[in-house]
Amino acid sequence: MKNKILVTGGAGYIGSHTCIALHEAGYDIVVYDNLSNSSHEAMNRISNLIGKPIEFIEGDIRDSESLKKVFADHQFFGVIHFAGLKAVGESVAKPLMYYNNNVSGTITLLEVMTEYNVKRLVFSSSATVYGDPETLPIDESSKRSCTNPYGQSKLVVEHILEDLAVSDSDWNLITLRYFNPVGAHSSGQIGEDPNDIPNNLMPYISQVAVGKLSQLNIFGNDYATIDGTGVRDFIHVTDLAQGHVAALNYLEQQNSALGFLPINLGTGTGTSVLELVTAFSEVSGQKIPYQFADRRAGDIASCYASADKAQSLLGWQAKLSITEMCQDTWRWQSMNPHGYDTV
Ligand code: NAD
Ligand code: UDP
Numbered sequence: 424m425k426n427k428i429l430v431t432g433g434a435g436y437i438g439s440h441t442c443i444a445l446h447e448a449g450y451d452i453v454v455y456d457n458l459s460n461s462s463h464e465a466m467n468r469i470s471n472l473i474g475k476p477i478e479f480i481e482g483d484i485r486d487s488e489s490l491k492k493v494f495a496d497h498q499f500f501g502v503i504h505f506a507g508l509k510a511v512g513e514s515v516a517k518p519l520m521y522y523n524n525n526v527s528g529t530i531t532l533l534e535v536m537t538e539y540n541v542k543r544l545v546f547s548s549s550a551t552v553y554g555d556p557e558t559l560p561i562d563e564s565s566k567r568s569c570t571n572p573y574g575q576s577k578l579v580v581e582h583i584l585e586d587l588a589v590s591d592s593d594w595n596l597i598t599l600r601y602f603n604p605v606g607a608h609s610s611g612q613i614g615e616d617p618n619d620i621p622n623n624l625m626p627y628i629s630q631v632a633v634g635k636l637s638q639l640n641i642f643g644n645d646y647a648t649i650d651g652t653g654v655r656d657f658i659h660v661t662d663l664a665q666g667h668v669a670a671l672n673y674l675e676q677q678n679s680a681l682g683f684l685p686i687n688l689g690t691g692t693g694t695s696v697l698e699l700v701t702a703f704s705e706v707s708g709q710k711i712p713y714q715f716a717d718r719r720a721g722d723i724a725s726c727y728a729s730a731d732k733a734q735s736l737l738g739w740q741a742k743l744s745i746t747e748m749c750q751d752t753w754r755w756q757s758m759n760p761h762g763y764d765t766v
Contacts, residue, residue, distance in 0.1 A: 594683075599667070
């Protein structure tokens, strides 16, 4: 068995897929999650897929006493830190909740890690920290700026990690900036399970396809893009999960500390909203009714990654196509029309 890893937010969408990838790569994992946006059922399914129970602790990253107990009970090689709130619109309505959860929670986690001398972290950041990019594809040295509290909370944590690395050269702080994660595990057993009407494009499309929602609103058809609709770098969640394994492998190879290391996880290719709708419709055999609506406030025209750094440093590259992203999403959605809820 390889090193033991603490996975905060491991019951969530990206975390659950990463737990499976970590297990397959031989890591021993402990999941710490307050289940604010996930469920015991997700943990059960992960355990079923890997064929053994996963150690799960229900707890909040802002609860330092609870975290200290976890660190006292286990000898961790490092932490993968997914736990956080992620809805942009909600963050505008409830900024304090977002800064408290995402920023204060991360500070508490870092304090406990310091106390227990665990100084390797893989942090879930986002392409949102690049704001409206000046050039495409976006590389890691691009200017950062955010317009909403969710994005700001990621940017603030990045600054905290940079300062931490300066203050103490023992830290290894890999910051993975995800582009647009979509798709689901190929078994159809785990996937993205939004609580309400989805904000993101792929779960919205799949809920229209399965008949839960009547039609998709496409926000803007007058962008300077291939067909006027927004362009994004969609990346299969399984590829993203492998990116975390690659980051840990990289940490294991280091003889000296890395400091703060930001790395994009994207495919390097942009796909338009209309192209994704067409691909999903072909894969599922379902009609996806849509109408064009006004641009959504805060949206940008195009966003896609330069994934060169992940390739050169981590030896990681996304492998799965848009068709596979749609196939796996459709399998998950049609097998679980109510997500993890068995109603
Ligand atoms: P998710 O909501 O499915 O998973 C997050 C998990 O963290 C959930 O299980 C939730 O219960 C848990 N959690 C939240 N606050 C917590 C707290 N205070 N203490 C303990 N657990 C807590 O989200 P996801 O899509 O899997 O995203 C994982 C991470 O990646 C988040 O930090 C998110 O901001 C970031 N990210 C996501 C996307 C995306 O599009 N999904 C894109 C870029 C970055
Ligand atoms: N989008 C859309 N209709 C929706 C949700 C999203 O047209 O119901 C568009 C959105 O305007 C953007 C793209 O799909 O151009 C991706 O949006 P998403 O919210 O999935 O991710 P973002 O890139 O905003 O993080």
